[in-house]
Amino acid sequence: MMLAEGKTIGIVLQKSEASSIQGLLTPEYEVSPGQLFLIKDNNKLSLARLENYEYINEFYDEKIPIVKNILSENTSFDLLNMNTVIKAEMSIIKRYGHNSSPMPGSLIKTLPEEKDESFLSEFYGVKNAADYVKYGRLAGSDIPLLLDLNAVTMHVGIFGETGSGKSYNMRYLIYLFSNLKIMGKNTALPMIIIDANGDYVDFSNINIDLVSGGRKWIKKYVIRDPKSDTETRLTIDLSLFTPKDLADFIISLKYGGNEINSLQSNLLDYIISQHDQKEYNNLLGKEEGISLIQQEISSNQNLKELGFSSSTARAVISALEIFKDRIVKRYKLISNSSSINEQILDVIWKEKGLAIIDFSADGSPGVDIPTKQLIVSYISRLLLNYLTKAKYSGSQRLIAFVIEEAQNYIPSNDYPISANITKESLVTLATQGRKFGVSLFLVSQRPAFVDKYVLSMLNTFFFHRIYHEDLKYVMSASGGLPESLAKGLTSLDTGYVIVSGLMSALKVPALVRIPWDPRLGSYAGSVERIDRVLIEDSSK
């Protein structure tokens, strides 16, 4: 079958190295770097990406006196217009059933308007386009990019500066992954989302219909008293942590999360280690339990021998007091029957569920970063335990874990936040996840501040407009982008994204437009238009 083609807009004039060609395009057609075109050499079709272009005029040559003359004439602009063409540099990124590069004289064509499944299968060279998720539109065309769900466990990064459209993109992805149709069956990707700013909470109530196509279970978790039956209080189970993790956490909480006094932490580690793991929730999750531990410290005769001074002991007792006030009394975070546990993960798997952990100021008022880290670490451990057990008992499962503001959980060394409790468990998830069926989606405004090792384990990227300082990290994490796309990355319009990596059926980085859908667009985290807010009637 012959692939459909679009309008002819230019001609190839020269072919250089292996996949590089030069051509002329009509100036009537607006082009942008990174855009894709079909090249037709007799009956051989190739797909090419526009790398560079410039508008040139036939009079453009400073040495010719005519230029001076025409510039003083009124009609000069018309003249210039008439004789202007676009000189384009392109590279061939795909050849359809042949191995040659287009010869001079080949036609340059826009992508066709056609987008039925047989066309898409042929265009991308895949067996059956219906097995893929149709995402956005290739820039300058109506053709969706096909995403391969099979590569989702190779982890995904979504990066872009504030306001570049990350949350909208994530909402769009959640929407797509919530309404999958595979071999005629409705299904969805089970997901747990760390929602930093309440960007997804509406999916659990007012906009539940957008995500319930393939799901039978959707829940929002908060760290306060639930206000309605669509909310569940989040509680966690401390027996998943080691005494060292807990000691570090409790001591660091006292110092705002950024410092650990190792003597104090060692002392508390020693005390917690005296107890069975099953007791941790009763001991550290209840006021009485904490009093018991405090007494154990103050009455322990061995501490001096072990090298701990009484002032260290007093400091640990006061750290436990802070932990009690905040984690136990205020957040009521710890429970033997935690509200997210392996049974719930099983439900999330079976019902293709969506769990939204609302870390916004509304869902988790006043909750500090160390506590959020404890929760993220807890969920990572739970996920790995659950999926590992499932795998060893012979059944492959899959749960995606979306982490917004990833720099707070797996910071690079340059980022002034310590995150020992999450870093290790997330690195394990990233490395082991593929085997056991975890798919990490890391979302961040500042990829430069995300741990390099974890960045290197992501294999699919959605790059929105990024800060100049992040360019270097983005380039190295993604294994390089073609210059045409890289140079536009810091000025990309909102609504455009560069998709690269294993999930993309195009195999090479592509510039994609994410269509705006007002139903997906109105949500808690979106910025209101200031001008509209200002003219709203304040007496209402």
Ligand SMILES: Nc1ncnc2c1ncn2[C@@H]1O[C@H](COP(=O)(O)OP(=O)(O)OP(=O)(O)O)[C@@H](O)[C@H]1O
């Ligand atoms: N695909 C799109 N098409 C048109 N407009 C868009 C698109 N995506 C986002 N926008 C606009 O850009 C605004 C910012 O988008 P969004 O909130 O997704 O950015 P963000 O990168 O998540 O920002 P932040 O990091 O501050 O959360 C949206 O409120 C919306 O008005």
